[in-house]
Amino acid sequence: MNGTATNNGIVIDVKGLTKSFGGRxxxxxxxxxxxxxxxxxxxxxxxSGKTTTIRILCGLLTPDSGEGTCLGxxxxxxxxxxxxxxxxxTQRFSLYQDLSVRENLEFVARLYGMxxxxxxxxxxxxxxxxxxREEQLAGELSGGxxxxxxxxxxxxxxxxxxxxxxxxxxxxxxxxxxxWNEIHALAAExxxxxxxxxxxxxxxxxxxIAYIAYGHLLAHGTVEQVIAKSALTTYTVTGxxxxxxxxxxxxxxxxxxxxxxxxxxxxGRDVAALEASIAPWRAKxxxxxxxxxxxxxxxxxELMNRSKDNFQ
Amino acid sequence: MSMIGTxxxxxxxxxxxxxWRRSWAMVTKEFIQLRRDRVSFAMIVMIPVMQLLxxxxxxxxxxxxxxxxxxxxxxxxxxxxxxxxxxxxAYFRFTREVHDVDEFDNLLKSxxxxxxxxxxxxxxxxxxxxxxxxxxxxxxxxxxxxASSALGSLGMLVQTALQHDLxxxxxxxLPFEIRAHARYNPAAESRLNIVPGLxxxxxxxxxxxxxxxxxxxxxxxxxxxSLLSMPIKPVEVMLGKIIPYILVGFVQAFLxxxxxxxxxxxxxxxxxxxxxxxxxxxxxxxxAIGYTFSTVAQNQLQAIQMSFMFFLPSxxxxxxxxxxxxxxxxxxxxxxxLPLTHYLRIVRAIMxxxxxxxxxxYDSLALTALMLFAMAIAVMRFRRTLD
Numbered sequence: 166m167n168g169t170a171t172n173n174g175i176v177i178d179v180k181g182l183t184k185s186f187g188g189r190x191x192x193x194x195x196x197x198x199x200x201x202x203x204x205x206x207x208x209x210x211x212x213s214g215k216t217t218t219i220r221i222l223c224g225l226l227t228p229d230s231g232e233g234t235c236l237g238x239x240x241x242x243x244x245x246x247x248x249x250x251x252x253x254x255t256q257r258f259s260l261y262q263d264l265s266v267r268e269n270l271e272f273v274a275r276l277y278g279m280x281x282x283x284x285x286x287x288x289x290x291x292x293x294x295x296x297x298r299e300e301q302l303a304g305e306l307s308g309g310x311x312x313x314x315x316x317x318x319x320x321x322x323x324x325x326x327x328x329x330x331x332x333x334x335x336x337x338x339x340x341x342x343x344x345w346n347e348i349h350a351l352a353a354e355x356x357x358x359x360x361x362x363x364x365x366x367x368x369x370x371x372x373x374i375a376y377i378a379y380g381h382l383l384a385h386g387t388v389e390q391v392i393a394k395s396a397l398t399t400y401t402v403t404g405x406x407x408x409x410x411x412x413x414x415x416x417x418x419x420x421x422x423x424x425x426x427x428x429x430x431x432x433g434r435d436v437a438a439l440e441a442s443i444a445p446w447r448a449k450x451x452x453x454x455x456x457x458x459x460x461x462x463x464x465x466x467e468l469m470n471r472s473k474d475n476f477q
Numbered sequence: 478m479s480m481i482g483t484x485x486x487x488x489x490x491x492x493x494x495x496x497w498r499r500s501w502a503m504v505t506k507e508f509i510q511l512r513r514d515r516v517s518f519a520m521i522v523m524i525p526v527m528q529l530l531x532x533x534x535x536x537x538x539x540x541x542x543x544x545x546x547x548x549x550x551x552x553x554x555x556x557x558x559x560x561x562x563x564x565x566x567a568y569f570r571f572t573r574e575v576h577d578v579d580e581f582d583n584l585l586k587s588x589x590x591x592x593x594x595x596x597x598x599x600x601x602x603x604x605x606x607x608x609x610x611x612x613x614x615x616x617x618x619x620x621x622x623x624a625s626s627a628l629g630s631l632g633m634l635v636q637t638a639l640q641h642d643l644x645x646x647x648x649x650x651l652p653f654e655i656r657a658h659a660r661y662n663p664a665a666e667s668r669l670n671i672v673p674g675l676x677x678x679x680x681x682x683x684x685x686x687x688x689x690x691x692x693x694x695x696x697x698x699x700x701x702x703s704l705l706s707m708p709i710k711p712v713e714v715m716l717g718k719i720i721p722y723i724l725v726g727f728v729q730a731f732l733x734x735x736x737x738x739x740x741x742x743x744x745x746x747x748x749x750x751x752x753x754x755x756x757x758x759x760x761x762x763x764x765a766i767g768y769t770f771s772t773v774a775q776n777q778l779q780a781i782q783m784s785f786m787f788f789l790p791s792x793x794x795x796x797x798x799x800x801x802x803x804x805x806x807x808x809x810x811x812x813x814x815l816p817l818t819h820y821l822r823i824v825r826a827i828m829x830x831x832x833x834x835x836x837x838x839y840d841s842l843a844l845t846a847l848m849l850f851a852m853a854i855a856v857m858r859f860r861r862t863l864d
Contacts, residue, residue: 223706225863244862248708259703276707318703
């Protein structure tokens with residue numbers, strides 16, 4: 166029953182996806198491949214098309230053009246088959262607030278036709294550590310618990326692919342860490358996870374990442390590959406930074422100036438121009454300059470600035 | 478820093494008009510929102526226009542040209558004259574000619590005719606002999622308003638009409654006797670008509686609202702997105718949303734009918750089982766229509782507004798408030814498209830006339846058709862994707 170085209174261990178394989186809403190192109194010519202058992206991070210600014218892409222993958226939206234397979238099923242024709250094997254966690258909490266934890270899970274189990282819905286729900290409650298709260302209404306749970314429950318609900322029918330749309334937005338750091346441990350545990354069991362996020366630390370926990378802005382897929386690969394491909398030169402400046410950021414911004418070769426705590430990251434693509442521009446300050450007493458690697462965030466901010474010029 | 482003085486003064490001025498400024502800000506905002514809300518906008522125009530047209534044109538409390546059947550046991554000139562005279566009163570319109578008493582009774586029971594006139598065998602001869610034979614005029618008096626004006630003026634009007642004919646006697650003594658028979662509600666008690674009608678009206682109102690909100694609520698709360706990502710089909714969603722409320726509607730119908738019987742003394746002459754079965758059909762039809770609204774509406778407010786715009790003509794055109802037979806033909810056609818019209822005939826016929834399924838075939842079929850039609854639209858309108 167499984168679509169056997171999950172050959173080569175590729176779970177998501179799409180080409181040239183395009184989707185417009187009211188004349189505005191939200192996803193443009195997007196192609197991507199996701200390997201079985203990997204955690205694939207989907208990054209990009211708000212409104213970049215992440216949610217739309219995820220919805221296309223699970224059959225909630227039909228692409229205007231483009232094609233591909235998800236779990237070996239055609240994303241246009243076999244949406245119903247894809248739905249059976251995909252767990253989709255929406256950005257906004259979308260379980261029933263006025264049903265209890267147990268009732269929500271049992272409902273999901275029954276929709277997927279699981280033989281022992283009650284048993285499956287009970288097991289999931291234990292796995293989630295929600296024992297003792299099973300009769301609590303889902304709407305009364307805290308943000309972190311809601312998100313755990315939502316993850317539990319979409320993993321309940323034993324899907325092969327998880328699509329998580331900004332699952333950790335508004336969740337505290339401890340809960341976020343637990344959540345990611347859980348995702349890694351699931352991936353170790355062979356589940357493929359596509360997760361969209363804004364957080365850089367989360368991006369670094371992914372096996373592979375893709376950066377999408379204004380509907381265009383701008384970079385993809387492992388974190389190291391993406392950083393290496395950016396060809397960004399970065400200096401970290403410490404010391405008496407008062408006013409330095411404002412003075413450097415906009416100088417030729419300086420593409421980005423960003424404060425990081427007590428230090429400042431100064432980055433540019435054109436090494437020569439960057440060096441020339443910062444030269445007057447490098448000799449200045451009280452400032453310590455050090456050549457460093459750009460962080461993933463530097464790379465993304467730079468990609469975003471660049472794409473803004475290109476596509477807007 | 479030197480700005481502080483001026484901003485301080487300006488703030489004082491602003492505070493003096495603060496009340497009006499803030500109220501005005503609210504007024505502008507409400508107008509902008511109202512302008513974008515097409516259904517509210519439509520309601521502002523539709524409700525008064527609909528009410529005026531319906532009350533002005535469709536509703537007639539002294540109805541004329543009421544459908545009537547004639548049981549002609551004798552085909553004589555006199556019989557023809559009498560029928561002509563009855564039609565000339567403008568109250569009666571003979572739509573059916575029947576040949577036996579059973580057919581005559583069935584037509585009245587099913588509500589297809591409101592009056593039945595029986596001209597007995599040997600009528601003309603009896604008149605000639607001066608025997609003063611009886612002419613039976615049976616009326617469906619479940620709706621006292623519809624029947625009373627016609628019945629009340631029967632004797633006088635026939636007399637006047639017959640004066641131009643051959644057989645006039647002196648005005649006060651007609652050569653035959655008109656025996657008017659107000660069936661089903663002889664005392665013309667309006668509650669006998671209104672209580673069964675209320676069963677249908679109350680059910681329409683509550684059932685529509687229950688399901689009209691069902692889909693829009695899921696969309697507004699965001700639960701629709703995850704529901705759509707799971708393997709469930711539109712028909713399954715619809716049935717799941719309708720079936721629980723059939724039970725609710727059944728409890729409600731049971732309650733109203735019991736109050737009607739025990740508090741208001743309305744009889745249930747027909748089969749309780751038939752009443753329950755056809756009430757369930759009616760409940761399901763209304764739930765299906767409410768559900769259809771919820772697949773069309775953008776939000777819960779729109780769904781409520783649509784239900785209201787459906788409820789209003791249901792009350793006015795179904796025969797609940799005003800006699801159905803008294804409405805102009807176009808309004809009757811509109812009325813035939815409303816489940817309440819058919820259910821009112823059913824519930825009145827079963828409770829007051831003791832009607833059986835045999836009398837109610839057409840209205841049951843119409844209810845089923847309306848329900849399936851609404852369901853088909855709902856399933857088609859249900860968006861399986863978020864496109």
